[in-house]
Amino acid sequence: xxxxxxxxxxxxxxxxxxxxxxxxxxxxxxxxxxxxxxxxxxxxxxxxxxxxxxxxxxxxxxxxxxxxxxxxxxxxxxxxxxxxxxxxxxxxxxxxxxxxxxxxxxxxxxxxxxxxxxxxxxxxxxxxxxxxxxxxxxxxxx
Numbered sequence: 001x002x003x004x005x006x007x008x009x010x011x012x013x014x015x016x017x018x019x020x021x022x023x024x025x026x027x028x029x030x031x032x033x034x035x036x037x038x039x040x041x042x043x044x045x046x047x048x049x050x051x052x053x054x055x056x057x058x059x060x061x062x063x064x065x066x067x068x069x070x071x072x073x074x075x076x077x078x079x080x081x082x083x084x085x086x087x088x089x090x091x092x093x094x095x096x097x098x099x100x101x102x103x104x105x106x107x108x109x110x111x112x113x114x115x116x117x118x119x120x121x122x123x124x125x126x127x128x129x130x131x132x133x134x135x136x137x138x139x140x141x142x
Contacts, residue, residue, distance in 0.1 A: 001088070001089040001090075001124070001128070002085065002086055002087065002088060002089060003083050003084065003085055003086070003087050003089060003092060003106055003116060004085040004086065005089065005124065006089065006116055006120050006121065006124050007085070007106070007114055007116070009123075009124065009127070010114075010116075010120050011114075012106075012113060012114040013114065014039060014105070014112060014113070014114045014115045015029065015033055015035060015038050015039070015115075016038060016039045016040065016041040016044050016112065017029060017038045017039075017040055017041070017051070017072055018040070018041070018042060018072070019040050019042065019048055019049065019071060019072055019073035019076065020071050020072070020073065021071065021072050022068070022069060022070065022071060022072070023056060023059075023067055023068045023069070023070055023071070023072060023074075023075060024068045024069065025072075026038060026051060026056070026072050027056065027068070030053060036052055036053050036102060036103065036117070037050055037051065037052035037053070037102065037103035037115070037117075038050070038051055038052075039080075039105050039112055039115060040072055040073070040076045041112060044112065045111040045112055046111070046112070047080050047082060047105050047107065047112050048076075048078070049072075049073070049076035049077055049078045049080060050076060050077050050080050050103060050105065051072050051075060051076040051077065052077075052102065052103060054102075055075045055076065055077065056075065058075075059074070059075040080105060081095065081099060081101060081104060082104065082105045082106065082107045083104050083105070083106050083107070083116065084106065084107060084108065085106060085108055085113070089121065089124070092104065092116065092121065093118075093121050093125075096118050096121070097118075101118075102117060102118045102119075103115055103116070103117050103118075104116050104117075
């Protein structure tokens with residue numbers, strides 16, 4: 001299976017935020033969209049970072065509530081691991097597990113295309129296993 005298979009069921013929508021937006025704006029976006037991470041981009045196409053709920057919590061602990069008034073660029077992860085549509089899902093899952101990454105931007109032709117979460121990967125795996133189980137049960141019952 002490929003990352004494109006995940007996106008077929010999930011969709012390719014992606015939310016981004018500018019590096020100079022405030023963390024308060026980020027928190028509102030995470031809450032409104034019910035998501036756990038946002039790609040940081042200056043134009044909605046480039047990937048300059050990624051910022052998650054984890055980043056907010058860690059910086060809140062380190063620097064206090066003032067972090068909310070600062071820019072997203074102060075708390076974002078700048079070394080972003082990305083994937084492509086044709087990347088193998090097994091490889092993606094291994095990378096996400098090994099690096100403890102919960103969200104990975106998908107880049108196509110050098111630009112941001114979508115984002116895949118570990119939850120998306122798990123959901124596709126469960127759906128695939130359920131389908132295989134149903135086929136086996138149907139075969140056995142014939």
